[in-house]
Amino acid sequence: MPINFLATVAKEGTQVIPKYEQLKRYGPYVVGALATKFYFSGSSNTWERNMHGRVVIVTGGTSGLGATVVRRLAKEGAQVILLVRKLDDGWLSEHISSLREETNNPLIYAEEADLADFQSVRKFATKWIDNLPPRRLDMVVCCAAVALPPSVERQASKDGLELQMQTNYLAHFHLLTLLSPAIRSQPPDRDVRIILTSCVAGVMGKIDMNDLGFQHQQYPKYKPYKVLGTSKLALSLFAYELQRQFTEYQRQDGAPSNVHVAVVDPGMMRSPSFRRFVTFGSLWGLLLYLIMWPIWWIFCKSSLEGAQSLFFAMMLPDVQYMTDVAYISDCRVRQKPPRKEFEDKEFQQELFKQTEKLITDTERFSAKKRK
Numbered sequence: 001m002p003i004n005f006l007a008t009v010a011k012e013g014t015q016v017i018p019k020y021e022q023l024k025r026y027g028p029y030v031v032g033a034l035a036t037k038f039y040f041s042g043s044s045n046t047w048e049r050n051m052h053g054r055v056v057i058v059t060g061g062t063s064g065l066g067a068t069v070v071r072r073l074a075k076e077g078a079q080v081i082l083l084v085r086k087l088d089d090g091w092l093s094e095h096i097s098s099l100r101e102e103t104n105n106p107l108i109y110a111e112e113a114d115l116a117d118f119q120s121v122r123k124f125a126t127k128w129i130d131n132l133p134p135r136r137l138d139m140v141v142c143c144a145a146v147a148l149p150p151s152v153e154r155q156a157s158k159d160g161l162e163l164q165m166q167t168n169y170l171a172h173f174h175l176l177t178l179l180s181p182a183i184r185s186q187p188p189d190r191d192v193r194i195i196l197t198s199c200v201a202g203v204m205g206k207i208d209m210n211d212l213g214f215q216h217q218q219y220p221k222y223k224p225y226k227v228l229g230t231s232k233l234a235l236s237l238f239a240y241e242l243q244r245q246f247t248e249y250q251r252q253d254g255a256p257s258n259v260h261v262a263v264v265d266p267g268m269m270r271s272p273s274f275r276r277f278v279t280f281g282s283l284w285g286l287l288l289y290l291i292m293w294p295i296w297w298i299f300c301k302s303s304l305e306g307a308q309s310l311f312f313a314m315m316l317p318d319v320q321y322m323t324d325v326a327y328i329s330d331c332r333v334r335q336k337p338p339r340k341e342f343e344d345k346e347f348q349q350e351l352f353k354q355t356e357k358l359i360t361d362t363e364r365f366s367a368k369k370r371k
């Protein structure tokens with residue numbers, strides 16, 4: 001059929017092509033837009049790994065990127081534990097029931113760990129590690145984050161620290177350091193992975209060791225997007241110290257470390273937090289966002305496209321992981337971002353120490369306040 005048509009065009013000219021003039025005028029734009037869209041959609045993960053029966057903890061698994069990751073894991077038969085801010089949420093139980101049904105996987109659960117509240121994170125982690133023999137744990141995927149619109153004033157967590165800094169960085173630090181004994185005690189033949197989600201905003205980050213909770217910065221010096229960048233930079237630097245600690249840990253059985261840490265930048269995605277960010281959380285912004293939808297469609301990824309790099313980190317064979325952190329974007333292990341802190345082991349260790357101190361002090365303060 002197409003050969004017949006091409007032969008007719010060759011013989012009788014382009015006038016036999018329906019709507020040829022319009023095609024000639026608009027065709028190049030459409031092709032250009034589709035080619036740009038294709039480029040910005042990024043690469044797809046091609047690795048496969050058997051996820052059946054693996055136990056995975058996911059933060060931020062109820063929305064955007066995290067929800068996409070949870071769906072894939074559930075479809076592949078993993079046991080997924082979603083850490084959510086509130087358990088007694090009608091929507092959540094419906095969501096989990098429909099996910100179980102859709103993926104034919106009953107092993108999807110939710111546990112409460114509000115990342116804006118250190119006590120809530122501690123409660124979950126303590127319950128998890130308080131088990132003999134230690135519970136199986138194959139992977140922790142950290143997708144939860146808050147990205148405040150650029151126009152808002154400083155928002156505080158339940159512990160009084162800046163909300164983005166606590167949710168995106170400090171709470172994940174708290175969770176992973178508390179879970180460390182459970183992670184280290186997995187059998188040596190189990191390939192354990194910790195996957196942290198970073199963001200390009202990390203290049204704007206500026207870490208002040210004396211104010212990691214952004215307690216002393218107020219408007220106009222306070223810029224939410226810079227705090228977002230700082231939280232993501234700190235999270236990525238934490239990954240390097242965490243990997244070092246796991247690698248240097250002397251296991252009782254003498255086996256080498258089986259824990260791999262990856263930092264993944266999924267790229268810009270049209271997720272709920274992205275929408276909130278670019279609309280400045282306003283109705284007018286939302287209207288503008290809808291008008292500009294083709295631009296977002298072309299230049300930003302869908303959650304599924306963004307999740308490809310996370311799938312890559314989850315499925316990549318362990319031999320491809322080096323002893324260092326795997327920094328992944330667009331389904332490739334990259335060089336570290338061009339920031340001197342990524343080469344600075346002392347800085348990373350100092351950040352770890354100061355973060356630990358801030359969390360301990362804040363937990364004590366919050367406990368006193370509760371009493």
Ligand SMILES: NC(=O)c1ccc[n+]([C@@H]2O[C@H](COP(=O)([O-])OP(=O)(O)OC[C@H]3O[C@@H](n4cnc5c(N)ncnc54)[C@H](OP(=O)(O)O)[C@@H]3O)[C@@H](O)[C@H]2O)c1
Nearest residue numbers: 060062063064065085115116144145197199268269271273
């Ligand atoms: N979107 C982008 O363009 C982009 C670009 C680069 C990197 N990233 C990163 O990718 C990850 C996912 O982003 P996304 O855009 O998909 O986000 P999203 O759709 O806004 O989802 C954020 C998730 O974090 C959870 N969360 C927020 N505060 C929490 C708290 N206090 N306790 C427990 N959970 C909490 C949310 O739970 P609720 O459903 O209860 O709110 C939600 O599940 C983030 O780490 C983000 O920084 C995103």
